[in-house]
Amino acid sequence: MKLGYLEFVEVLRKQLLNALHLQEQQIFFKKKAIDNKDRLFVDAFENLSGKQLCGIDVKDLYERYMEGSSMESISYSVQDEIEKLKTVGMLEGEMTPDSYQKIRKYLFVKPLNKKAHSLELEDAVHKDVGDIACVVYMMLSNTNAYFCVKIKNQHLKQWKMTKEAVMEEALKNTCQMAPPLICTNDENKWGGSFMENGAFCLSKSDKVMGVRLSTNTKEYGAISVFYPGVLQRLAQLMGSDLYILFTSGNESTIYSANESNLEDIKTELNEMVIEYRNAMVFKCRNGMVFEEKLLSEELYYYSRIEDKISVYMEKVKVNFTTVNLKEVH
Template sequence: MKRSEKIEYAQRFLQERIEKDFPYPFQVSGEENFFLFRLKNGRRECCARLRQSQEMLDVLCEGTKAEREVQVERLFDLLRAAIQAQASTALSEESDYEKVKNDLILRPLNYQSIREELEDVPHILAGDVALVLYAVMAHEGNDYFTAKMHRRQMESWRRPEREVLEEALVNTSFLYPPRIYCVEDILSWEKKQHGDGRFMTEGEAAPFRRGARGYLLTNSLEINGAIALFYPGVLKKLAESLGEDFYIAFTSIHEAQIHAAGMISPEAVEASLRDTNRHCNRREEVLTDRVYCYRKEEQKLGIIEDGEFLEVKRDE
């Protein structure tokens, strides 16, 4: 079986086992080398991810019954932890902010596609991109699950919403630091090294070089990595490293492509972005079809609309 066929088979198998043997109706889907498990419980929502490792796919598709049961039980342990966590920690309406603040993160989502869901969900709006407040309920390696927060769950914190959101953004940058890679390097690598992509601290061997056709910005986990553009100091650092204005194409929720303004036109960037969103991304992975731009001298972020620069100001 091809890898794509194994993924499809494994997804069906896991969905059937959840429906048959697990007491909560998680829905299984695929997302960028991960299986995604979603559960909506009233207005609460849990989201768990499990990496589609080759070993796991081989076991689910070709392993013995006992080997498959080990993988299923591993998944059920993760989902049980999600359910247990819903009734405690950050999701409790009596939670203590000081105890949960280090578990709060922001995730980048397409505002237009979820605007109705966000009526009671804390978020920062940056153009088409909503930076939405979530709580990390469990995290082991590349497998983790998060839960979307609602305002009523924050009432006991007695903190201004904007303050909570800004602190969550900083916390996200600590948990999942930004990484940037030159496109040419990615195409030639067999495997990234642990230190590859670091660029925020002086002395780190960042991949910036004159004439490069583009860079890929993400986070250390490479999940929901488009958020890295909004981390404190990242825009300014990118402009200093490139030495000029630059364009940003959010090619999915997981990353953004960075292009020096002197190397390509915004029209070309937009055409490529729209093609990527149309042919390569699932609907839930699309952030926007519009090209963002950062102006170095003015230190302003904006959207290019019909050739004009429209400044983006972050709003709650």
């Protein structure tokens, strides 16, 4: 007989406690802990940065169990991932340019809200665009995005690499791991190889109402805006500069600057921010854990001529008044 979900979680917890020789308090379960997902947290080890927690997506493991995987194989795979995580210690020691060559293929980028994550960004390698920080991480697991560690500025010095070069490498990797996808109004479904110079085209409705941009994994899909060539290609398809609205950390909406209604877009942004803040206040007042979902409170603009994305700035109108100097004096 198959175990129920909570029974499965407890059995897995006990097996990990025994296998990893940990104390009861070092493995604990939290429902909807990160991105609205259930996590089994493992206090795996401690290094110079402090205690390192591994967050395990137990619902994903339970699905594997229900599909036929044994408890033993699942427990072993989790143990293996935790052992991989311990390699984070290599980032605490002295590194060389050769070290970078060994780990470069594991680098990837996640978008974070700068204000919400200001403390953890202090020593992290990241590039700021408005109120968004594109942060470089090293992937320690091919199956779980939470088995990762931030790359720090000290690593750049040891590798003798520039932030720009490492960021470029990490973005290319991320694009390969999670290719960009769009959802158009006509098809109303995700898909389409829009990056290729083929017959792909957008309708008038797509340009006015916008298309949703994400990745094939959806999680942290808003990073696709910063992939090499993505905005250039969308601007080509739109036939204009672009307005960009980050509706969450998982996706954005791209509008034609020529065809869409700017006031409607700004209204949508304002309503989205208000709804987000009200939800945050309600949950905090009621003792609930608030799950951050809003990536940005800004409207962004992409210029084809400059090939640059920036926070949209209203054009300032200057009124001139002619003054007769003789009358003044």
